[in-house]
Amino acid sequence: xxxxxxxxxxxxxxxxxxxxxxxxxxxxxxxxxxxxxxxxxxxxxxxxxxxxxxxxxxxxxxxxxxxxxxxxxxxxxxxxxxxxxxxxxxxxxxxxxxxxxxxxxxxxxxxxx
Amino acid sequence: xxxxxxxxxxxxxxxxxxxxxxxxxxxxxxxxxxxxxxxxxxxxxxxxxxxxxxxxxxxxxxxxxxxxxxxxxxxxxxxxxxxxxxxxxxxxxxxxxxxxxxxxxxxxxx
Numbered sequence: 001x002x003x004x005x006x007x008x009x010x011x012x013x014x015x016x017x018x019x020x021x022x023x024x025x026x027x028x029x030x031x032x033x034x035x036x037x038x039x040x041x042x043x044x045x046x047x048x049x050x051x052x053x054x055x056x057x058x059x060x061x062x063x064x065x066x067x068x069x070x071x072x073x074x075x076x077x078x079x080x081x082x083x084x085x086x087x088x089x090x091x092x093x094x095x096x097x098x099x100x101x102x103x104x105x106x107x108x109x110x111x112x113x
Numbered sequence: 114x115x116x117x118x119x120x121x122x123x124x125x126x127x128x129x130x131x132x133x134x135x136x137x138x139x140x141x142x143x144x145x146x147x148x149x150x151x152x153x154x155x156x157x158x159x160x161x162x163x164x165x166x167x168x169x170x171x172x173x174x175x176x177x178x179x180x181x182x183x184x185x186x187x188x189x190x191x192x193x194x195x196x197x198x199x200x201x202x203x204x205x206x207x208x209x210x211x212x213x214x215x216x217x218x219x220x221x222x223x
Binding site for chain 1: 147149154155156157158159162202204210211212213214215216
């Protein structure tokens, strides 16, 4: 079974630039999560999708972050404009139903300079 | 707000010894708990889970204990190996949400 795929693995941008991350979840998984993991901390949920609908985006900084999952499969997370404090690893995870164990991708390490 | 936290940020053990990693949670309504292992440069990897109607669950070399009275969770690793070196996170699930604690770094000395 293929795992959760994320790209790119690494990204370096200047502040005020924009960036987008892509996630392909495990086939058939209805729930997709985007997490932000700052160095030395646990992952923090940014947004959760159930199929193509948003379940929870309460911790997504909506003035600069956006995410979509148009066909209920792949998802993209965008930051525009980026700030220095956005430097983190962005993890995508998927699960078959809401509370069952989530499988994570390797993440995208973003550095904002 | 609700949170999940760990008692010890770092733990160093001798190879072959048993390891115990602790976690405190504050949301008494959480009905499902998961332990993850995260190696450097990788995403968190599922280790073991436990539902709130259980107090113990065993896997291969790992055991999770749940004490709902004091809202405490622990992960026991038997015969710790160098490959167990990683950051371990507990996470609580409830209402379809998965919330992580800060993590404990386990270092195994040969």
